Amino acid sequence: NSKVxxxxxxxxxxxxxxxxxxxxxxxxxxxxxxxxxxxxxEFKFLINFQNxxxxxxxxxxxxxxxxxxPSNSPCSLEIQSSEAGDSALYLCASSLTGLGDAEQFFxxxxxxxxx
Amino acid sequence: xxxxxxxxxxxxxxxxxxxxxxxxxxxxxxxxxxxWYKQTASGEIVFLIRQDSYKKENATVGxxxxxFQKPKSSxxxxxxxxxxxxxxxxxxxxxxxxxxxxxxxxxxxxxxxRP
Numbered sequence: 001n002s003k004v005x006x007x008x009x010x011x012x013x014x015x016x017x018x019x020x021x022x023x024x025x026x027x028x029x030x031x032x033x034x035x036x037x038x039x040x041x042e043f044k045f046l047i048n049f050q051n052x053x054x055x056x057x058x059x060x061x062x063x064x065x066x067x068x069x070p071s072n073s074p075c076s077l078e079i080q081s082s083e084a085g086d087s088a089l090y091l092c093a094s095s096l097t098g099l100g101d102a103e104q105f106f107x108x109x110x111x112x113x114x115x
Numbered sequence: 116x117x118x119x120x121x122x123x124x125x126x127x128x129x130x131x132x133x134x135x136x137x138x139x140x141x142x143x144x145x146x147x148x149x150x151w152y153k154q155t156a157s158g159e160i161v162f163l164i165r166q167d168s169y170k171k172e173n174a175t176v177g178x179x180x181x182x183f184q185k186p187k188s189s190x191x192x193x194x195x196x197x198x199x200x201x202x203x204x205x206x207x208x209x210x211x212x213x214x215x216x217x218x219x220x221x222x223x224x225x226x227x228x229r230p
Contacts, residue, residue, distance in 0.1 A: 031216065033216070033217065033218075035218075040222065041204065041206075041222045041223045042220075042222055043206075043208075043218070043219075043220035045217040045218070045219075048215075048216055048217065055215065055216060056215040056216060056217060089158065091160065093160075095216075098216050100146070100147070100148045100210050100211075100212055100216075101148050101165065101167055103150065103162045103165060104150075104162070104218060105162060106152075106159075106160035106161075106162075108157070108158060108159055109158050109160075111158075
């Protein structure tokens with residue numbers, strides 16, 4: 001079973017509303033990733049952190065997406081103004097290192113539906 | 116162009132038989148890592164097995180094994196002695212040094228194991 005905790009499991013928002021989801025990585029894993037999986041099973045990498053620092057992120061156009069991994073608090077991903085196209089499964093993953101051979105372990109995801 | 120391609124949309128097999136699924140990838144890196152994950156009906160994504168590009172031996176973990184054909188940029192997954200609970204969507208993913216820590220996924224192959 002996944003040791004990465006994501007809350008909430010389901011999130012329903014209206015267009016224009018904020019949507020915030022949280023992730024607690026597996027204990028001892030300092031590297032955290034966010035991916036978006038759409039209904040066609042396409043994965044899109046969003047951002048990743050090592051401890052509190054951003055390592056890599058996509059060009060989050062319109063700046064609607066923001067993410068952080070504060071010390072001693074869950075990581076979070078927030079969509080400032082949800083759009084219908086944001087409806088997807090948002091997956092958090094963690095790994096022991098940032099090295100290429102380190103497996104990423106996934107949480108159960110937050111399924112966002114934007115009405 | 117897709118960097119990780121899984122051409123088989125779905126495969127159906129009888130329990131206790133062997134299933135093979137294909138994945139081809141595209142990279143300019145000399146060092147890269149290839150992963151297989153499965154996503155169960157509940158949405159949980161589970162890491163299965165990894166192949167490092169510099170290793171000639173095919174990786175094997177339990178009843179999962181890989182058919183790594185580097186000249187063809189191919190990494191097939193083989194599941195022997197399939198069980199009903201192997202029914203899932205299987206994703207091939209690649210991690211390139213030049214692309215940082217993120218995984219690039221294929222769109223998955225749905226496997227149904229029939230009793």
